[in-house]
Amino acid sequence: MIDLFGRLEWQELKLLEFFHDPSIDTAVASGAAWMTVVAAIAVIAWITWARRWAWLWNDWLTSVDHKKIGIMYMVIGFVMMARGVFEGVVMRAHQTTALDGGVLSNEHWAELFSTHGTVMIFFVAMPFITGFMNYLIPLQIGARDMAFPVLNQISLGLTATGAALTMISLVVGAFETGGWTAYPPFTGADFDPGPGPDYWVWAIALSGFGSMFSGLNFAVTIYKMRAPGMHFLRMPVFTWTALCTSILLVFALPPLTVACLMQALDRLAGFHFFTNDLGGNMMNYANLFWMFGHPEVYILVLPAYGIFSELTSMFAAKRLYGYTSLVIATMSISVISFCVWLHHFFTMGNSATINAAFGIATGIIAIPTGVKVYVWMATLWGGRIRFTAPMVYMTGFFILFVIGGLSGIILANPAINWQVHNTQFIVAHFHNVLLPGLIFGIFAGVHIWFPKAFGFRLDERAGKITAWLWIVGFCFTFLPLYFLGLMGYPRRSAAFDNPEFLPYMIVCMLGALMLMAAFAGLFVTLWVSIRKRDELAVPLGDPWDGRTLEWATSAPPPPWNFAMIPHIGERDAFAREKADGRPYVTPEYYEDVHLPPNTSAGLIAMVATTAFGFAMTWWIWWLAVASVLGFILWYVVHSFREHPEVTIPAVEVERHHAAWVEAATLNEGVTRDDETNSRNRGRAATDMVVAS
Amino acid sequence: MAQVDGFLVPFGPVAEAQRTELIWTTAITMIAILPVLVGTPLILWWFRRGNTKATYRPQWHFDTKLEILMWGGPTLIIIALSIWLTQAVFRLDPYREIDAEMAQGMNFEITGAPVAIEVVGLDWKWLFIYPEEGIASVGEMVIPVGRPATMRLTTDTVMQSFMAPGLAGQIYTMAGMVTRLQMIAERPGTTVGENTQYNGTGFPAQRAPVRAVPPEDYARWLDNARDAPALDAETYAVLAHSGDVAKAREDLDRPGDGPLVFSLADPRLFDRIVARYRRGEPVEPEAQPGSPLYRPDRAPLPEVSR
Numbered sequence: 002m003i004d005l006f007g008r009l010e011w012q013e014l015k016l017l018e019f020f021h022d023p024s025i026d027t028a029v030a031s032g033a034a035w036m037t038v039v040a041a042i043a044v045i046a047w048i049t050w051a052r053r054w055a056w057l058w059n060d061w062l063t064s065v066d067h068k069k070i071g072i073m074y075m076v077i078g079f080v081m082m083a084r085g086v087f088e089g090v091v092m093r094a095h096q097t098t099a100l101d102g103g104v105l106s107n108e109h110w111a112e113l114f115s116t117h118g119t120v121m122i123f124f125v126a127m128p129f130i131t132g133f134m135n136y137l138i139p140l141q142i143g144a145r146d147m148a149f150p151v152l153n154q155i156s157l158g159l160t161a162t163g164a165a166l167t168m169i170s171l172v173v174g175a176f177e178t179g180g181w182t183a184y185p186p187f188t189g190a191d192f193d194p195g196p197g198p199d200y201w202v203w204a205i206a207l208s209g210f211g212s213m214f215s216g217l218n219f220a221v222t223i224y225k226m227r228a229p230g231m232h233f234l235r236m237p238v239f240t241w242t243a244l245c246t247s248i249l250l251v252f253a254l255p256p257l258t259v260a261c262l263m264q265a266l267d268r269l270a271g272f273h274f275f276t277n278d279l280g281g282n283m284m285n286y287a288n289l290f291w292m293f294g295h296p297e298v299y300i301l302v303l304p305a306y307g308i309f310s311e312l313t314s315m316f317a318a319k320r321l322y323g324y325t326s327l328v329i330a331t332m333s334i335s336v337i338s339f340c341v342w343l344h345h346f347f348t349m350g351n352s353a354t355i356n357a358a359f360g361i362a363t364g365i366i367a368i369p370t371g372v373k374v375y376v377w378m379a380t381l382w383g384g385r386i387r388f389t390a391p392m393v394y395m396t397g398f399f400i401l402f403v404i405g406g407l408s409g410i411i412l413a414n415p416a417i418n419w420q421v422h423n424t425q426f427i428v429a430h431f432h433n434v435l436l437p438g439l440i441f442g443i444f445a446g447v448h449i450w451f452p453k454a455f456g457f458r459l460d461e462r463a464g465k466i467t468a469w470l471w472i473v474g475f476c477f478t479f480l481p482l483y484f485l486g487l488m489g490y491p492r493r494s495a496a497f498d499n500p501e502f503l504p505y506m507i508v509c510m511l512g513a514l515m516l517m518a519a520f521a522g523l524f525v526t527l528w529v530s531i532r533k534r535d536e537l538a539v540p541l542g543d544p545w546d547g548r549t550l551e552w553a554t555s556a557p558p559p560p561w562n563f564a565m566i567p568h569i570g571e572r573d574a575f576a577r578e579k580a581d582g583r584p585y586v587t588p589e590y591y592e593d594v595h596l597p598p599n600t601s602a603g604l605i606a607m608v609a610t611t612a613f614g615f616a617m618t619w620w621i622w623w624l625a626v627a628s629v630l631g632f633i634l635w636y637v638v639h640s641f642r643e644h645p646e647v648t649i650p651a652v653e654v655e656r657h658h659a660a661w662v663e664a665a666t667l668n669e670g671v672t673r674d675d676e677t678n679s680r681n682r683g684r685a686a687t688d689m690v691v692a693s
Numbered sequence: 694m695a696q697v698d699g700f701l702v703p704f705g706p707v708a709e710a711q712r713t714e715l716i717w718t719t720a721i722t723m724i725a726i727l728p729v730l731v732g733t734p735l736i737l738w739w740f741r742r743g744n745t746k747a748t749y750r751p752q753w754h755f756d757t758k759l760e761i762l763m764w765g766g767p768t769l770i771i772i773a774l775s776i777w778l779t780q781a782v783f784r785l786d787p788y789r790e791i792d793a794e795m796a797q798g799m800n801f802e803i804t805g806a807p808v809a810i811e812v813v814g815l816d817w818k819w820l821f822i823y824p825e826e827g828i829a830s831v832g833e834m835v836i837p838v839g840r841p842a843t844m845r846l847t848t849d850t851v852m853q854s855f856m857a858p859g860l861a862g863q864i865y866t867m868a869g870m871v872t873r874l875q876m877i878a879e880r881p882g883t884t885v886g887e888n889t890q891y892n893g894t895g896f897p898a899q900r901a902p903v904r905a906v907p908p909e910d911y912a913r914w915l916d917n918a919r920d921a922p923a924l925d926a927e928t929y930a931v932l933a934h935s936g937d938v939a940k941a942r943e944d945l946d947r948p949g950d951g952p953l954v955f956s957l958a959d960p961r962l963f964d965r966i967v968a969r970y971r972r973g974e975p976v977e978p979e980a981q982p983g984s985p986l987y988r989p990d991r992a993p994l995p996e997v998s999r
Contacts, residue, residue: 106894107894107895107896107897108894111891111893111894178891178893179891180891184852184890186851186852186868187851187852187891187892187893190978191978191981191984192850192851192893192978192981192983192984192985194985273975277851277868277869277970277976277981278868278869278970278974278975278976278981279973279974279975279976280973283852283867284867317740318742318749318751319749319750319751319752319753320751320752320753320754321754322753322754322755323754323755323760323763324754325755326760326763326764346865348854348862348863348864348865349864349865349867349872350787350788350864350865350870350872350873352788353782353783353786353788353789356782356786357778357779357782357783360775360778360779360782361771361775361778361779364771364774364775364778365771367767367771368764368767368768368771371725371763371766371767372763372764372767374729375728375729375763376763378728378729378732378733378736379756379759379763381733381736381737381740382736382740382750382753383740383747383748383749383750383751383753384740384749384750384751385740385741385742385747385749386736386737386740386741386742387742388737388741392737396733396734396737399729399733400729400730400733403726403729403730404726406722406726407719407722407723407726410718410722410774411715411718411719411722413774413778414714414718414774414777414778414781414782415778415781415782416710416711416714416778416781416782416784416785416862417711417714417715417718418862419711419785419787419856419861419862419863419864420699420700420708420711420715420856420858420862420863422854422862422863422889423854423856423863423889423890424889487699487700487701487715488699488701489699489700489856489858489885489887491887491888491889492889492891493891493896494891494896494897495894495896495897496897497897498897498900673742674742
């Protein structure tokens with residue numbers, strides 16, 4: 002007889018845990034499970050009540066438009082970030098009670114730090130950068146879509162699978178407890194036979210395929226689909242960073258996926274890759290994981306560097322300083338990022354020569370990173386700086402990121418690393434580079450490109466308050482951890498025995514509350530802006546006096562992005578058009594535009610792989626087989642179907658484009674003095690206001 | 694409890710050198726960082742849009758001298774740090790035993806023969822074996838001031854990482870493998886021998902005081918341990934069971950609290966523990982301490998010949 006539910010049993014439902022054994026600990030666990038379920042039901046109910054299913058299906062879930070896919074990535078990122086921030090606050094709250102104990106059980110604590118890390122890296126940071134690259138690459142290179150639009154949707158589906166599996170683990174069973182790195186043998190079957198590590202393995206392996214496909218797709222798009230005349234050295238810097246990240250995605254994700262699958266073989270099929278016995282060796286896991294893990298840091302941070310490059314130039318109202326230096330620095334970082342992974346385990350007993358070599362390599366990667374910061378400062382030099390919300394994030398980034406760089410250089414010295422490895426110093430370091438480096442960049446980017454995507458700006462005041470909250474909250478939450486680490490407090494410890502640590506914990510808790518408020522501030526900003534959307538509307542598409550191609554189209558852009566594919570004569574193509582007084586021109590004739598049709602390929606991939614991941618976690622073999630076979634069958638059938646292109650007739654393109662050009666021409670535009678008030682409709686005027 | 698100020702308050706030359714590294718690395722790196730910390734607010738303020746006195750140079754995008762400074766400055770700093778780092782890595786290599794040459798180079802004194810210590814990481818306690826002295830200790834490590842401790846480390850469960858921050862940095866301990874660590878105390882003191890690699894729910898409890906004491910106190914401690922009950926393979930199998938030191942006392946029927954000492958019945962215990970995983974055959978979970986299925990009676994240690 003077929004075992005219908007594998008090893009899944011009713012008591013695995015977290016929802017009931019509190020009622021079996023009431024305590025603060027189970028209240029937190031069950032509360033999270035209930036929140037997940039209630040939120041899911043609420044969303045479904047709202048969509049039904051508002052009769053939005055058809056809209057959701059046709060306009061979003063089955064769309065292959067890179068812009069919509071990009072926005073959906075951002076939505077996944079924000080939803081998962083809500084969970085990650087919550088977990089962070091719960092952990093900090095626990096730590097204030099953790100002198101010789103703590104309110105949470107040690108098991109629950111371990112689950113929290115493991116899911117927090119996993120969620121934040123794989124299902125917040127990764128969707129954010131993938132979302133940005135999706136949205137911006139085709140617009141910046143003057144293309145109409147990705148090279149492989151359907152594959153793009155499948156990548157999104159696979160990322161959603163990983164996020165879904167980690168959310169399911171909140172309700173059914175438990176997640177793994179070995180941290181986001183999930184080092185065996187602790188996560189091996191001998192020590193943790195439970196479902197936790199399996200959830201991790203399948204969430205990461207399946208979403209890893211998605212990220213690798215994204216990398217391939219972006220790289221091919223940038224190689225093959227640039228508008229005529231856009232040489233490599235005419236690409237916007239964001240596109241450069243996106244290209245480097247794509248290359249890293251292609252080469253860095255496979256080691257991770259392979260490590261996950263080897264771990265799965267260990268756990269399910271009795272292999273001995275990483276076990277204690279029979280020649281298994283966890284050092285191989287550490288190597289594979291960090292061969293992914295270190296490039297991953299740059300996968301995440303390079304697009305943010307791209308955003309900072311664009312915004313310094315944009316809000317200083319001048320050309321980017323040192324374009325070539327930035328490009329060289331970005332490429333150097335991409336290459337060197339593959340040569341430093343061993344610095345994550347200087348403490349594994351390597352020979353002095355090897356430790357020294359990797360310590361030096363790590364130092365070398367700081368050179369191009371330092372150059373970037375100097376280049377941005379030089380870009381600001383001689384500008385006319387508008388201190389907008391994105392610039393607040395940028396200020397926080399500059400000041401805090403160099404402190405993160407300092408701690409990075411400290412960690413690169415193996416002799417010091419032996420003392421601070423695995424302590425709170427590390428926790429402080431990676432939050433210090435990822436929060437100001439990546440997250441500030443993303444939020445600054447959201448402020449800049451939100452008007453492009455939705456047609457109205459975000460409220461400046463709410464945005465600035467939120468930005469400051471992020472910066473101050475970050476300082477309170479993470480800077481004290483450096484000192485705790487130097488005092489030898491290990492990371493991932495549920496409790497401590499030194500009363501001197503307590504004041505630090507309380508400061509961190511205050512900071513965590515500020516970060517929580519900052520996170521809420523994002524939604525307040527969105528809410529305020531939606532209410533004022535008429536006042537903030539910028540349909541003409543160029544609210545910031547932008548320099549690159551994405552600003553040379555309406556906001557939001559039409560599904561075909563550009564009425565005609567632009568010809569590029571130099572860098573900062575749109576800035577040149579504006580300087581020459583020839584933006585917003587209509588071509589002599591219009592052509593039909595062919596776009597790929599909607600497909601449910603991504604959704605099918607998501608449903609099938611989520612079912613597969615769940616089945617493999619709970620040993621529901623029939624479902625595993627059925628989901629794989631169903632998936633393959635669907636694709637075989639699907640590939641025999643005809644795929645008529647959607648043709649947008651030339652008249653339709655003309656109608657849309659001519660209307661936009663006319664509106665832009667009629668609008669006299671605003672100088673940068675009126676950038677943040679309601680006169681800014683997205684047409685930038687020549688800016689001669691400051692007498693020189 | 695123990696001194697937990699980490700390596701900022703060292704009482705041995707290794708940790709002291711590591712602290713010096715930290716201070717110098719920070720100082721040298723500041724050369725590259727200070728311009729950003731100071732310059733950013735100044736640039737943002739001076740080149741603000743409203744400032745009519747500031748020169749607007751919208752087309753300025755390249756300057757050879759500035760490029761040389763931008764690339765050259767960090768490069769020189771990294772070269773300096775790399776030389777510095779390489780020397781430190783070789784000087785403080787945890788595999789390099791502390792000898793007279795090192796003592797001379799780093800300006801400290803060695804007053805006696807090295808003490809060999811074998812460390813076994815268990816869930817969630819440290820076992821310290823002194824094979825030459827014929828004793829073992831759980832939950833406390835004692836070394837005599839002025840004599841180098843030359844350590845071999847392994848684990849009989851998942852991976853752990855041993856660190857005694859007041860004396861030396863950390864090294865991973867892995868099943869079936871042996872890593873090394875060296876330390877020496879210049880004056881009496883206490884630091885914490887902590888595990889920094891998460892290994893389960895008892896992780897926060899895995900902290901054993903590491904005490905450096907005068908030679909006569911050390912001798913007394915050894916004598917005391919030699920009178921304690923014996924640690925043989927059977928006792929070890931019970932000791933290895935998951936739990937903190939208090940749980941081990943309970944399991945072994947040794948009432949009281951604090952660290953446990955043993956006389957060492959089998960001087961090859963450490964090698965036998967390492968050999969458990971190197972027999973060329975699977976070790977079932979029942980025979981792996983730390984596994985939820987572990988059963989002491991199912992986990993015999995292999996014999997080794999030396």
